[in-house]
Amino acid sequence: MHIQRIFPFATVVVMLITVAHGQSYWTRVPTPGDGEITCLHAIGDTLLAGTRGGIYRSLDSGTTWRQTTLRSERILAIASNESGLVLAATPSGPFLSTDNGTTWTATQLKNETHSVAINRKGYLYAGTGGWDEAATVYRSVDLGVTWSWNRTFWPLYVLNSRVVDLLIVDENTIVAGTENLAVSPQGEIHCSSDDGDSWTESDIYETWFLSSFVKDSRGRLFAGSCDGRLLRSTDAGISWRPSTVGPLAGWNPFSLAFTADGVALLSSDALYRSTDASLTAWMKVDTVKFSSMIAPFRDYVF
Numbered sequence: 001m002h003i004q005r006i007f008p009f010a011t012v013v014v015m016l017i018t019v020a021h022g023q024s025y026w027t028r029v030p031t032p033g034d035g036e037i038t039c040l041h042a043i044g045d046t047l048l049a050g051t052r053g054g055i056y057r058s059l060d061s062g063t064t065w066r067q068t069t070l071r072s073e074r075i076l077a078i079a080s081n082e083s084g085l086v087l088a089a090t091p092s093g094p095f096l097s098t099d100n101g102t103t104w105t106a107t108q109l110k111n112e113t114h115s116v117a118i119n120r121k122g123y124l125y126a127g128t129g130g131w132d133e134a135a136t137v138y139r140s141v142d143l144g145v146t147w148s149w150n151r152t153f154w155p156l157y158v159l160n161s162r163v164v165d166l167l168i169v170d171e172n173t174i175v176a177g178t179e180n181l182a183v184s185p186q187g188e189i190h191c192s193s194d195d196g197d198s199w200t201e202s203d204i205y206e207t208w209f210l211s212s213f214v215k216d217s218r219g220r221l222f223a224g225s226c227d228g229r230l231l232r233s234t235d236a237g238i239s240w241r242p243s244t245v246g247p248l249a250g251w252n253p254f255s256l257a258f259t260a261d262g263v264a265l266l267s268s269d270a271l272y273r274s275t276d277a278s279l280t281a282w283m284k285v286d287t288v289k290f291s292s293m294i295a296p297f298r299d300y301v302f
Contacts, residue, residue: 080101086100111136113126127165175191
């Protein structure tokens with residue numbers, strides 16, 4: 001199994017790592033832009049890297065990179081669907097690409113955007129919020145020309161909060177994780193089964209800030225929480241329960257990914273892997289932490 005990853009620091013470049021029997025082997029490859037990678041996203045054989053200065057594309061597994069037309073924005077998240085639509089979250093609002101990330105245009109939503117998602121119908125979702133703002137999920141059904149939001153997402157309209165991640169679960173279902181900045185690490189998970197027309201707060205064992213969502217090949221949903229637990233949902237995000245603590249106690253799971261053969265990779269204070277379907281047994285394979293992973297991508301995990 002090959003693992004490739006990008007560090008979010010300007011002094012460190014992308015590296016290729018092969019994990020076998022708990023050992024890691026690294027090879028340097030080029031890093032786009034100024035070297036600080038904020039997020040990664042894969043579309044078929046195309047790899048997109050978000051940076052402090054826009055988005056870069058690679059068609060050769062990260063060997064070479066070319067800057068796209070989105071160049072002056074800090075990229076916080078990237079999402080896409082099967083039709084070639086790509087959405088990028090920036091502090092100035094979401095940007096849209098209709099050609100797999102080559103060219104970009106600003107949408108009409110100008111709120112600070114932290115997370116994005118696109119479903120198969122082409123509906124765009126943007127998770128917003130921040131200081132003096134309330135966490136909100138906006139939806140556009142016309143490629144970003146107009147946006148709407150539903151009060152049922154957060155009926156109390158809590159200020160100083162944001163939507164940290166969005167995940168498309170199936171044709172009609174989307175989940176959103178929030179963080180209350182004023183009383184962090186408090187947060188919630190919200191679920192919509194009707195394309196975002198209405199939202200309900202998920203049944204969660206505790207209100208901890210959620211760092212990221214991921215869906216495995218078995219349809220299970222996982223969320224990393226700031227208290228070092230992984231939460232798991234087997235009912236499309238309606239309810240969540242702790243999956244494991246393992247080596248993670250006291251550490252925020254920054255990123256979680258699953259390889260094609262079902263191996264789980266998780267970064268918190270270090271890089272761990274698990275071949276256990278229940279994710280109860282973890283092996284530490286590297287000491288460096290990182291914030292973004294993609295799996296599988298060709299023969300690699302980025």
